Amino acid sequence: MATSIVAPSVLLDRRSQRFLALAVICLAELLVVLDNTIVNVALPSIGVQLRTGVSGLxxxxxxxxxxxxxxLLAAGNLGDxxxxRRIMTIGLIGIAVMSIGGALAESMTQVIVARAAMGVFAAAVFPATLALIINIFTDRRERALAIAAWTAMAGFAIAIGPISGGWLLEHFSWHSVFWINVPVAVVALIATLLWVPESxxxxxxxxxLIxxxxxxxxITLLVWSIIExxxxxxxSLTTLCTAALGAVLLAAFVAWELRTAAPILDMxxxxxxxxxxxxLAIAIGYFSMFGFLFLITQYFQGVREYTPLEFGIASLPFAFSVAIGAPVATLLAxxxxxxAVLVIGLLLIGAGLYLGGQVTVDSTYLIGVLPSMVLMALxxxxxQGPATESIMSSLPLNEAGAGSAVNDTTREIGGTLGVAxxxxxxxxxxxxxxGPRIDAIPLTIMNDNEKSLVKASPLSVLELRKRELAPFFETQRENLIVAMKAATLQGAHAxxxxxxxAVLVCAVIVATLLPWRPHDGESVLLGWRDTDDTEPKN
Known part of the structure; x- marks a missing residue:
């Protein structure tokens, strides 16, 4: 079934115009991914100022x-x-407005509400970006290049997120990581209306709706049970009952999708x-990446006591490795x-995670931390590049929005569970x-609020270090800080x-069940052979 292109056909006939549209689409994608990476740098400042622990962060x-x-699934359906383009522009406007709300927030509740609202509008943007690319680039080789650029943009966003966030926090408050979204969203909105064709x-x-x-x-109940x-x-009864209810609702979702005439997700x-x-490979990859980024924030700023800008600079090799690996792997596939490419990538992720688990308080950056970051990021x-290309090439153009939404949903569910x-x-x-060490400290030295903060988050090392104490207590403070760092790393190792x-099990599953011959075999589901033809045949 064909997909109608609303914009003038001459726009798509000119190669330069297609790649100009790609640049605009990647800018919109940058904004969405940036919202995830830049906030990690601000977590210590938010936690200290708004007095919250690991759960709140x-x-x-x-x-x-x-x-x-x-x-994402609903937004992909609405875009189809x-x-x-219409749904993406609504999302860009919403991100700009909700970013202003986050910038003006004065409590943890307001920050979380603003972030949740930003996620709603980001869901309108993200599936539209990939669906538009699939419809603009119908030639298989050009499409692979476009998808490689799309995946590389995620790595670029990871690169500029921590370092730009670090620079902002060096000069302004944590509110600035919200303000920065506004001009980016406005530029992306104007460029989208000018150069991106509708489809x-x-x-x-x-x-x-059901x-x-x-x-x-x-999804919400399951992740909430893990976080809390x-x-x-x-x-506890609360954890087990909430997780069980979430699992039952997800099972009901699968059953409903299998029987309804117009499913939001065609099972x-x-x-x-x-x-x-x-x-599956993307979900596990993002499970590792989002979890790793959350842990590395605790490590760089809680264990190594880096400033936000130092953290941003230290994380650059991770980001650039992602940006380099994506386009090369897409073309290699x-x-x-x-x-073959997916298995190699998963094994590298596993090696990076394992090396990261061996880091101690005394490990150096160049020998202990850098190799694990680079391996995992590569x-x-x-x-992600070849996996995305495989997913989207398995679908006819008319299902580009749904396919993009499924691709994006697996990323975000994996990432959410990784952090949780x-x-x-x-x-x-x-x-x-x-906890027991903090409880033993007299109230004359540390009040209940300060104890609660230290027990809740290793990032409280930053605040604990700033506090003025009598010289007699310096040794005790240093011993406590060392214990806090050691406990953090023990948890990070586990x-x-x-x-x-999880990554190694996924590698075995992919190696065993996914066909090794490139573009070989027949899709029984969609009724067209997976060949090198430019368009899938209905």
């Missing part, structure tokens, strides 16, 4: 990714129905191995096949080991091992 990250992941599907079913509600509720487990207890897509297994870049699971492991180790096992 996790929600600053997860409030965005939860609403983002939950609404009403026009992808939409010819026919589409009813909006699956499916949307079930997916949002199920260190405080409520992993085996039959997962019967196509070239669709489902790359999606065209020659040797997606499976692996992630190698995975790995962050909660660190919080459990840290709280159980530091979290790294969990992520390493």
């Amino acid at each position: 996790q929600w600053v990250v997860d409030a965005y990714t939860l609403t983002f992941a939950g609404l 129905r009403y026009g992808r 939409r599907a010819d026919t589409i079913g009813r909006l699956d 499916g949307i509600a079930l997916s949002i509720a199920g 487990a260190p405080h409520n207890g992993w085996l 039959r897509l997962f019967g196509n191995r070239r669709f489902s297994l790359p999606a 065209q020659r040797v096949g997606t499976t 692996g992630l870049g190698i995975v 699971v790995l962050g909660s492991i660190v919080a459990s180790y840290y709280t159980s080991r530091i 979290a790294s091992l969990v992520a390493t096992v």
